[in-house]
Amino acid sequence: MTSSVIESRGGPRLTEREELRRQVSEVVGAAPVFDMHTHLFAPEFGGLNLSGIDELLTYHYLVAETFRSAEVSYESFWRMSKSEQADLVWRTLFVEHTPVSEAARGVVTVLDSFGLDTAAEDLKEARAFFREQDAASHLGRVLELAGVSDVVMTNDPFDAREARVWEGDGGIDRRFHAALRMDGLLNDWEGSAAALQARGYEVDRGVSGKTAGEVRRFLDVWIERMRPLYMAVSLPDDFEHPAADARDRVIREVVLPTARAHHLPFALMVGVRRGVNPALRAAGDGVGRASVRAVERLCAENAGVRFLATFLSRENQHELCVSARKFPNLLPFGCWWFLNNPSIIKEITRERLELLGTSFVAQHSDARVLEQLIYKWKHSRRCLADVLADSYERLLESGRAVTRAEVERDAARLFDGNFRAWVGQAPPAESRSNR
Numbered sequence: 001m002t003s004s005v006i007e008s009r010g011g012p013r014l015t016e017r018e019e020l021r022r023q024v025s026e027v028v029g030a031a032p033v034f035d036m037h038t039h040l041f042a043p044e045f046g047g048l049n050l051s052g053i054d055e056l057l058t059y060h061y062l063v064a065e066t067f068r069s070a071e072v073s074y075e076s077f078w079r080m081s082k083s084e085q086a087d088l089v090w091r092t093l094f095v096e097h098t099p100v101s102e103a104a105r106g107v108v109t110v111l112d113s114f115g116l117d118t119a120a121e122d123l124k125e126a127r128a129f130f131r132e133q134d135a136a137s138h139l140g141r142v143l144e145l146a147g148v149s150d151v152v153m154t155n156d157p158f159d160a161r162e163a164r165v166w167e168g169d170g171g172i173d174r175r176f177h178a179a180l181r182m183d184g185l186l187n188d189w190e191g192s193a194a195a196l197q198a199r200g201y202e203v204d205r206g207v208s209g210k211t212a213g214e215v216r217r218f219l220d221v222w223i224e225r226m227r228p229l230y231m232a233v234s235l236p237d238d239f240e241h242p243a244a245d246a247r248d249r250v251i252r253e254v255v256l257p258t259a260r261a262h263h264l265p266f267a268l269m270v271g272v273r274r275g276v277n278p279a280l281r282a283a284g285d286g287v288g289r290a291s292v293r294a295v296e297r298l299c300a301e302n303a304g305v306r307f308l309a310t311f312l313s314r315e316n317q318h319e320l321c322v323s324a325r326k327f328p329n330l331l332p333f334g335c336w337w338f339l340n341n342p343s344i345i346k347e348i349t350r351e352r353l354e355l356l357g358t359s360f361v362a363q364h365s366d367a368r369v370l371e372q373l374i375y376k377w378k379h380s381r382r383c384l385a386d387v388l389a390d391s392y393e394r395l396l397e398s399g400r401a402v403t404r405a406e407v408e409r410d411a412a413r414l415f416d417g418n419f420r421a422w423v424g425q426a427p428p429a430e431s432r433s434n435r
């Protein structure tokens with residue numbers, strides 16, 4: 001025992017600042033993560049899996065940044081092949097400019113973790129490295145480097161490429177879990193109604209008659225096939241509840257009854273303004289301050305349904321924390337998309353710890369390309385470690401030192417346990433006996 005610790009029943013208490021911070025960093029750096037929202041796919045989905053340097057560089061976050069510094073028109077960029085686009089992004093953001101933005105630094109973190117040149121003039125070495133990798137062992141290595149035990153996908157029941165896998169006989173890699181994405185049904189009811197009619201479901205555009213029952217029948221089939229951990233939707237900044245639109249009817253008459261019947265949580269991702277600049281394609285979405293009250297009303301009216309919620313606007317974060325204090329069926333999660341930057345992650349996480357203790361999900365990666373797991377989690381772990389250490393230091397000043405076991409318990413809760421409990425997943429086997 002060093003002078004920095006005093007013994008207690010839960011292990012030594014960390015009473016010295018530097019030792020406390022060192023241990024917090026170690027624990028948070030190693031805590032296994034249940035990544036509860038990504039756009040990755042299990043290996044069985046074949047071509048839907050994105051990996052490698054060209055995919056990393058053409059990530060829509062970096063495409064938007066490239067247009068700010070490169071002399072290229074939208075038309076000529078979109079006419080380029082993927083590797084030409086990647087070359088342009090690399091030259092613009094990594095060679096001609098310093099890659100200090102979060103998304104650009106992310107690529108540096110990934111290259112560095114594989115021992116590749118982070119300041120190369122071109123992509124020859126990186127391309128050769130990724131070409132040589134065996135897909136299965138590379139997946140294992142990436143999950144290991146990222147410290148991710150479980151990955152939740154985003155699964156669209158209307159996507160024909162996904163459907164072929166779900167409808168096949170084979171199972172899905174056990175490290176991957178489904179999330180049933182409802183954007184089609186809730187944000188494009190007319191298009192979805194037509195797609196359902198084409199599949200033989202008796203629905204109409206006015207959401208009347210048999211429609212609700214038929215959409216529930218469609219969802220029941222997909223829930224049976226996918227076994228999702230939750231249903232999810234991204235919503236615009238002007239989302240309201242109640243509202244006199246098809247979306248609200250489908251939420252009330254289809255989604256909420258389905259959530260109750262299948263004990264499935266409903267994840268609300270609120271505040272995206274799709275297609276603010278359509279010429280940027282997937283990079284063209286923006287953000288707007290949304291109404292947290294709409295989510296509060298859903299929680300109040302549906303006490304038996306568990307909601308997950310994340311808001312895209314920084315301005316909504318404090319209100320979301322206050323709402324979560326009022327509604328035990330509301331679990332805030334992650335620092336989404338434009339908020340996934342160290343300065344904002346730290347601010348939001350501090351706010352959440354101060355208002356909610358450790359009763360939230362600290363982060364999700366939103367990774368679209370496999371290797372992004374490495375940087376998204378490395379960077380987020382750093383933020384959480386700093387913020388947690390600050391909280392423990394303040395606690396120490398107030399007269400209560402934490403033990404390493406307590407730090408481990410908190411990190412496990414924030415990265416894994418809160419989400420697992422919400423979606424009814426058993427704790428990981430090795431830690432079961434510890435709880």
Ligand code: RAT
Nearest residue numbers: 039154234269336337366368
């Ligand atoms: O973060 C992203 O990659 C966004 O494009 C969106 O996919 C967002 O996360 C979403 O799930 O709608």
Ligand code: ZN
Nearest residue numbers: 037038039366
């Ligand atoms: Zn996403």
